[in-house]
Every structure is written in structure tokens, then in C-alpha cells.
Amino acid sequence: MKKDPAINVLGEPLKSCSTNPVTGFFRDGACNTCAEDTGQHTVCAILTAEFLAFSKYLGNDLSTPRPEFMFPGLKPGDRWCLCASRFLQAAEEGAGPRICLEATHSKTLDIVPLDVLMEHAYEEN
Numbered sequence: 001m002k003k004d005p006a007i008n009v010l011g012e013p014l015k016s017c018s019t020n021p022v023t024g025f026f027r028d029g030a031c032n033t034c035a036e037d038t039g040q041h042t043v044c045a046i047l048t049a050e051f052l053a054f055s056k057y058l059g060n061d062l063s064t065p066r067p068e069f070m071f072p073g074l075k076p077g078d079r080w081c082l083c084a085s086r087f088l089q090a091a092e093e094g095a096g097p098r099i100c101l102e103a104t105h106s107k108t109l110d111i112v113p114l115d116v117l118m119e120h121a122y123e124e125n
Contacts, residue, residue: 030081042104
């Protein structure tokens with residue numbers, strides 16, 4: 001699998017999203033993507049209880065540990081590379097988490113308008 005260029009939605013080099021827990025389609029800590037990433041796991045989100053409940057309700061339980069897949073289960077405050085379409089769906093339903101623009105891959109813009117991403121941007125101090 002060949003990674004797409006690691007560029008974020010701001011046109012800059014893509015930053016790491018999380019290594020604890022380790023995230024990303026490639027499990028490299030970044031929201032890198034490629035043609036084989038059909039879910040487009042490109043949005044670096046700071047998870048909330050509301051989003052985790054929303055995702056579970058839609059059939060994607062991200063909070064329950066799955067040791068057989070080496071998945072620790074996620075909790076509010078964790079950073080995770082979300083599918084762009086799921087992020088957009090959550091944003092439209094009022095459950096969209098904050099996101100880190102610097103760690104959100106530019107391919108996200110194929111699905112999520114930049115103004116929606118900006119509305120959910122998390123500013124680090």
C-alpha cells in the first residue's frame with residue numbers, strides 16, 4: 001500500500017494525531033491514507049462522550065476494548081483518526097467532536113467542506 005502525500009487540510013505537513021492510543025489506518029499515529037483506505041480514516045478528532053455514544057448508536061462501538069484486535073477501547077479526550085464521512089455525519093447531527101486541523105489529512109476535503117472542519121477546530125494553547 002502506497003501512502004498518499006502526508007499533507008494536512010491547511011496545505012502543510014501532516015502532524016501526528018496520537019501514539020497513545022496508536023491511531024491511523026496504518027497504525028503509525030497519523031491520519032495517513034491510501035487508495036485501500038476505503039473508510040478514509042483522515043480526521044484527527046479529540047473524542048467526546050457524546051461522539052462515542054453517537055458512534056456506538058450507529059453500530060461502531062469505539063469505547064469497548066477489543067483485545068483480540070489489540071484495540072484498547074477509547075475514552076473522552078483520546079485522539080483518534082475518524083472516517084471522514086462519520087465525522088461529517090456527526091457534525092451534521094450536532095455530535096461532531098473537536099478536531100486537530102494540523103493532523104487532519106487533506107483527503108478529508110474530498111468529503112468534508114473546509115468550513116465544517118474550521119467550525120470544529122481545536123486550538124492548542
